[in-house]
Amino acid sequence: MALKLYVDRLSQPSRAVLTFCKVNGIDFEEVKIQLAKGQNYSPEYAEVNPMKEVPALVHGDFKLFESHAMLIYLASAFSGVADHWYPADLQKRAQIHSVLDWHHSNLRRGSATYIFNSLIALALGRPLNLEKAAEGEKILIASLAKIESFWLRDDGPFLLGNSQPSIADLSLACEVMQLELVETKDRDRILSHHNRILKWVEDTKSAAAPHFEELHSLMSPAKEKLLSLKSLATKEAESHGKLA
Amino acid sequence: MALKLYVDRLSQPSRAVLTFCKVNGIDFEEVKIQLAKGQNYSPEYAEVNPMKEVPALVHGDFKLFESHAMLIYLASAFSGVADHWYPADLQKRAQIHSVLDWHHSNLRRGSATYIFNSLIALALGRPLNLEKAAEGEKILIASLAKIESFWLRDDGPFLLGNSQPSIADLSLACEVMQLELVETKDRDRILSHHNRILKWVEDTKSAAAPHFEELHSLMSPAKEKLLSLKSLATKEAESHGKLA
The missing domain is CATH 1.20.1050.10 (Glutathione S-transferase Yfyf (Class Pi); Chain A, domain 2)
Known part of the structure; x- marks a missing residue:
């Protein structure tokens, strides 16, 4: 299943989620949502995260936001993540x-x-x-x-x-x-x-x-x-x- | 293992944890920490929760605070909790x-x-x-x-x-x-x-x-x-x- 991460690298929780995926070899597509340009307020992004914040993820049909919930999900749903992470x-x-x-x-x-x-x-x-x-x-x-x-x-x-x-x-x-x-x-x-x-x-x-x-x-x-x-x-x- | 819950019933997360245990038949001792009397600032309570807030729990030798973390732990560590809770x-x-x-x-x-x-x-x-x-x-x-x-x-x-x-x-x-x-x-x-x-x-x-x-x-x-x-x-x- 394809994983998309909706992030702004200037947002600290976005960087935490990106780092986690890269360190653990989890493949993803990075979708840049620039907060400074208000891209988080677009109608398209509201479909991904109705709270209009970053980060968020879409994994197949599954949508999730809140970076801690995302980190726990990623650590649990992908094989090969070493136990110490979660x-x-x-x-x-x-x-x-x-x-x-x-x-x-x-x-x-x-x-x-x-x-x-x-x-x-x-x-x-x-x-x-x-x-x-x-x-x-x-x-x-x-x-x-x-x-x-x-x-x-x-x-x-x-x-x-x-x-x-x-x-x-x-x-x-x-x-x-x-x-x-x-x-x-x-x-x-x-x-x-x-x-x-x-x-x-x-x-x-x-x-x-x-x-x-x-x-x-x-x-x-x-x-x-x-x-x-x-x-x-x-x-x-x-x-x-x-x-x- | 004995479970102690350190709570003030006037604190909303304390009530959530107490309700969860009672609904799920989890035995515990309720230790009342009255915030209005500053009992959360006692040296004894700092040993339980250094953040000086309620609720907190002690389960055998294990100490935990933050009500969401406690609810997840209680739902996971005790048998007989129906799946819908967590x-x-x-x-x-x-x-x-x-x-x-x-x-x-x-x-x-x-x-x-x-x-x-x-x-x-x-x-x-x-x-x-x-x-x-x-x-x-x-x-x-x-x-x-x-x-x-x-x-x-x-x-x-x-x-x-x-x-x-x-x-x-x-x-x-x-x-x-x-x-x-x-x-x-x-x-x-x-x-x-x-x-x-x-x-x-x-x-x-x-x-x-x-x-x-x-x-x-x-x-x-x-x-x-x-x-x-x-x-x-x-x-x-x-x-x-x-x-x-």
Whole structure:
């Protein structure tokens, strides 16, 4: 059965799903849905994902969205995926579900709120909201502290102290990588003292080499473009005597 | 192996987990962690759940938190749970994961933000935040519209058009029931035109009878207490010339 992945590589859950398939040799067709062009709002895409978000998949007649659900489905439906990505053992699997569930209201919420309102909104023609960005940053900082102090452990380099990565490592590491889009001084202020997290992201990158790094190659040009938009918006706002 | 559930029946995910165990005849000890008394911040409870939230479980030596992960674990680890709660079929299971993942950033986020900031904060000695409550209400209203138009279908009475309930029905229905805590006029404004949702909640209640209703019996006295706290706070705020 043919597998189609509907993705925008600038979306962190899209990169997690793409990385997973490439690392595990799962054949797929990549259908690019550019959020910055509003392609997720087309009537055609609403047939794939009525929530109008990426990523989503179509596998034969089967449609699915929500990246964690997709990662679990892909790990289960395709043969040849090593057990460590999504263990058959009920308790190991439950811990991975726990990390993934925690992610939604913590790391994802903080990171997405912070980055959207301090930067990405501009690419969608919307104003920045520095108050909301600050709220997001607070959640993001608390979440990174929990990763450093709880989800990463001495037993092994990956989340939950595992010796090999799971789908949770891909999902959360791609989220942390989203900080590559913001100004270096902001990224460093938030992340640079978290040595354990930085090492874990590097370990995840190595375990998913070369795909993880290749799929993040568009971060640097995207950052340049976003920061020039921000610079323009800031100048405009200053000339109007207010901050965007 | 002994199963302990650490819960506060005023927390919607706690009620979902309790209902699931009772409906499926899973024996457990209920350990009450009263959020209003800050019992979730005790050092003893941090050993159970370092995130200091309810619900959590201990099963023998195994500890787990995050209610969706718990529901999946309980449905998988205990024999005698009917397949419809968490189907073995990969695609049916994936759809349930999709609903549960969607829940986090939509219905749960909207409902929890709205109810906490418009009411429950007072029970924790914190001020109301009507701006945040309004933000939450907006997400809640959009989420209810998606349940009515997408997750509920003509094929059957439960989410995804299923003929029997899944763990997703319990989780989301307990979330909607949280609106029983707010003033009747607010609850009606938000919910009363959603006939399909009201019918689905009733169907879920019937499918999980008598436990679902029993576990919600504390909602009415809790509502009275919260509304009298709110009335007091409003009077105090008015006497200081500002709204809390």
